[in-house]
Structure formats: structure tokens, C-alpha cells
Amino acid sequence: MDKIPILRMGHFLLVTIQTDLYDRLAMSLEADLVQMVSKTNAKGVLIDISAQSIVDSFMGRIIGNIASMCKILDAETVVVGMQPAVAITLIELGLELKGVHTALNVEKGMELLQTKIILPTEDTSDDDDYSA
């Protein structure tokens, strides 16, 4: 069965969906990604959908689910690279992707993630302050 690779980059997980998605593939990505977040303690997830020519209600729901699940696991999700035609279609379809952060491209998405999370290194310095 096809599988979408999840790359680890520091505190972030990177997913670039290059193949055409069908339902089961999207669902296995959801499960894999949530597992990975918990296993690697990732603080942010970046999903690149620039290669997707369509996003329908099911895939939209999966994206929303991933964002909500990661949120509960203390990770932020940013969806990047949505094609303009896909955005137009999603809104007309009635799917607003509420609660999902978006950015125009990977670079901007990474910047957004960095502002959204407090890196653990800063956490430990805070702890030191308290113990002192």
C-alpha cells in the first residue's frame, strides 16, 4: 500500500503530499502523523499540499482532524501551499477549515510555526530561573 513519508526536522514534522490522495491513504496519514507527534514529541506539524489539485470534503475533514488531534498532543499544525483554485472550491463547497493555520509556502509556514511554539530550550532556562 502507498504511504506518505513523514520527515522529522528538529521539533517539527514535515509532510509533503506528492501523490493523489484517496480516502484510505488520507486516513492512514492521519493515524501515522498523530503517532509520530506523540513518539517524537514534535511541537509543530507542517503539511504541504501544493501538489494537490483538489481537496474535497473528506480530505478537508482529515486536515481539520489532524490539526485538532495534534493540538491535543501539544503540537501546532500549519497547512501550506494551497492552490488558489482549491481555496475557491473549498469555500464554495462549504468547508472553511476552521482551526487550521495556513501559510502560502513552506518557508512562511516554518516561520509561522516558530512563532507559535515555545521551544523546550527556552523552557529549561525558565525552570533554572525558578530554581535559583
Place this chain on the structure above:
Amino acid sequence: MIIPLNKEAVEVKKEQDTIFLRNRIKECATKTGMGLVNQTKLITAASELARNMLRYAGGGNVLVETVSKGRENGVRLTFKDTGPGIPDIAMAMKDGYSTGKSLGLGLPGTKRLVSEFDIKSTPGTGTVITIIKWKNG
């Protein structure tokens, strides 16, 4: 009057078939000179209907046609299944209504995305949904 110019039947029996269907529709739509936004709307609509067909009727057939009406060109898709049918079409066309666990956007959303939408369903016999997206519609 709507004149079909070119037709092709695609069988949808499993999820992967929807990808093949999307590609066939894209090819047809490109041939009519349809713009990218309208193409995306049409393919998204087809993806919704194909999913419904798989989920509720265990699959079916899709007729992909390039059609012309006067000076307009477009793509007509006919989704035909022999599933349980839809008992209450008015209800099924409502936003947020679903007998499954989905968001209930499939049918009403699809209608918003295409130029023409027609649904016929007989409980116990099956459902036929025809959609048309005009090149500039």
C-alpha cells in the same frame, strides 16, 4: 439542446478508481478549454459523488462526456449506481445532513460547484446523478 461530442465510461469499484476518474475528467475538461478554477470545482464535485457511490452503493459507473449546447462547451458526468437509493432527496440535499458519519457537505456542496445538477433515485433500485459544468459556467 445538449449534444454529446465524446463519451467514455469509467467504473468505480474501489477508492483508487476515483483517482483514475479524476484524471479522465481533467483530460476531458482540458479539451473543452475549461479554466483551472472550473476544472477544480468539477473534479472536486466528481470526487464527492464518487465517494458517495462507493460508501453507500458499493460502487457504480460514471459516464464522462464532453457536451455542447449552442456555443457553450462543457463536461457532463453521469453517476449511476444500483445501491439502496435515497429515500428522501430533499433531506439529502440539505447542508449538514448525513446518514453516515460525514460532514453532510457532499450533495449540497456538489450542487454549488457545478452548473447543472440532477438527481433521480428510486429506493431499492439505485441512484442516477447527472452534473454538467459549462466551460464558462
